[in-house]
Amino acid sequence: MWEPLNAVIIVLTVAASEIFNSTYRKRIAQGSIAAVSILLHLIVRPYADEAGNFVVILFACCELLGVIGADEDTVIQWAHISMLMLAIVVMIRFTVFDFVEEVRRKREEIRMGKRRLLEYKM
Secondary structure, eight states: OOOOHHHHHHEEEEEEHHHHHHHHHHHHHHHHHHHHHHHHHHHHHHHHHHHHHHHHHHHHHHHHHHHGGGGHHHHHHHHHHHHHHHHHHHHHHHHHHHHHHHHHHHHHHHHHHHHHHHHHHH
């Protein structure tokens, strides 16, 4: 149910980039869209996985900093790059930890399944 809303946010951001002639209006529209996205994700928390909600909010904050720093504001651009790197590291960390946990769970299921087979053979 949430993915269509994400698609609308992306379409609105691209549309704002193409429709508005003024750089100021583009930044206001794109910043507003990013801010609304952040607020919606904070309030609704659409994903069952808390890590997923956190990463989505983190990337939306990166998008907002990118919009604000688009006017060659060096400090905000560095903040944007730093936050983007942090978001990528956090996403990789959550992915690796989730993968390891899934492997452990599958391994335990296989072990329990083999034990059940041994118990039934006796």
